[in-house]
Every structure is written in C-alpha cells, then in structure tokens.
Amino acid sequence: MVKTRKITPEISVCAQPSAKDLALIHTLGFNSIVSNRPDGEAIDQSLFEEMRQAAVYAGMEAAYLPIDMSGPTADDVDAMAALMKTLPHPILAYCETGARCEALVNALMAKEA
Template identity: 40%
Template sequence: MDIRKIDDTISVAPQITANDVAEIARLGYKTLVANRPDQEEFGQPAMADLEAAAQEHGLSWVYMPVESGHITDDDIDQFAPMIREAGKPVLAFCRSGTRCTVLWALSAARDSSAQEIVAKARNAGYDISGLAPRMAQQAGLNK
C-alpha cells in the first residue's frame, strides 16, 4: 500500500484492497473515499467488498467515482463539500492516486493558491503543474 500524504486532512493512494483497510484504520484515517468506478479494470477489488471492510473497521465510506481524465466541474462541486465535511484525516484512492490528487487540487483551488497546491501535490509525488489554468478557473468561482 502506497499512501501519500498531501496535508493533514487528506492523503491519496493507488488502488487498495480489502486487506489494506485494517491498516488504514490503524493509521488513524476516518474516511475512505473511492474515486474509481467499480469494474473500471479487470481484476480490481469490488467496491462493495471495500465498503464492507471500511464499515467493519469503523471508517466512513464515500463512493464518488470519477472517470479518469474527465473530471468535470460537477465532480469538483461534489468533492469539495464532501472533503470539508468528512471525518479527518481522509484517504482517497483511485487507480494511481492521480485522479484523487487532481480532484483535491481543483477543489482546493477555490480557497488556496495554485502555488501552494502544486507544492503539496509535488511533495506527495504528483506533478499537477499542468492544471494551473483549470485551478485559476476554479479560483474564479469564489469571486
């Protein structure tokens, strides 16, 4: 399991398994967010199994599937309040962790500087500098 901390409220990870959930709970995460559609790829764990494991270990479960490479403003509109209201810290996962990072970055752009967001993502191992125009668009939504 490859958990990458973005900040004190959220970390991201590539695909997890039901066997990983006990360790995720032990590490202190309160909310598990799945940003990967069920059956996106042959052989990936079933979301129902991950949800059951999350519940068994006392984690809140959020299933918010987003198509890779096609994050819409509606996706961001759903992600932003979910992250604000979720029990912290949050662990979000998808195939590689990139989709979760992009969702976080675009939602955070409404309240934080793009420079700060890019730096946090870079520290977690994700280069999202190409999102600058879209982050600027999201920042404009709060004006």
C-alpha cells in the same frame, strides 16, 4: 503495504488498496475513504461495495465518487468539497494510481484559494 501521499493534513491519496488493507489503513490514522475509481474499470479490482463493507468493519466511513479517466469535472470538485465537510478526517482517497484523486484534490484547493 499501502503507500499514501499526504496532500493536506485532512486528505491523502493512494493507488487502490485491497479490502484487506483497510484495517491497517485505519490503524495509520485514517477515518474515512473515498473511492474515486469507477467500478468495473479493471477486472481484478475490488468493487466499491466490498471496499465500503471492509471500511465499516474497520471502523471507517466510506464514500463513492467515481472519476473517469478524463479527470475531475466541476461537479466532481463540488461533490468532493461536500464530502470534505461531512466525512471524518483524515480521509484517504484512492483510484487506480492516485493520480485522479490528486487532480481532484488540487482542483478543490485551487477553487477554495
């Protein structure tokens, strides 16, 4: 089971789910996923293309916005703002642990405040 953390009604974050988890994630009410985990970060992770295909099969949209271990940049925050305007809500963003996603969303909220 995927443990999600709701940041706002529009977006939650989590550690990387498996591709098999995406159908369940959709039944939990999520309409989109955003991968903030760079492909190849770990040898055992599902790559974005596999996650995208599983998301589409489950009825969700998917976007790839990789954030490296140093954290989100100003460009990353702007890109996430654009995704928040175009992807169907609610959105579930994931990375290895969810921490980079949460930092990205917090930076976006601070910028918009």
